[in-house]
Amino acid sequence: MDKDRVKGTVKQATGKAKEGIGKLTGDAALEVEGKIEKAEGGIQKTYGKAKDALRKS
Template sequence: MGSTMDKIKGAANEAIGKAKQGIGEATGSERMRAEGALQEAKGHGQQVLGDAKEATKDAANKAAGFLNKKL
């Protein structure tokens, strides 16, 4: 999966997780709040992974550009 897709899925999971937490608080459901917190954390992890993939790709492109200039 590409970095953009990771970021999109991460943002969606964070939003859904926050919504579940809100529903859990409103209904008094500890299970729903816990599921929401877990899903929000999963989304944050996906976004971090997307950022890392993007940074790695940028670094590789810069290194390749540097090597091409030296040749």
């Protein structure tokens, strides 16, 4: 498994947590930061999957 997949998964989880905390506390900036971090994690995870696929082919 590519390290970008792992880092992306962690980043998604962190972003999801920030988003949830932002919603609970009414902190819109933290909520947006979490959404952005979650999206970045998804992109990084997809990049890692693509690298894995290239290695296998």
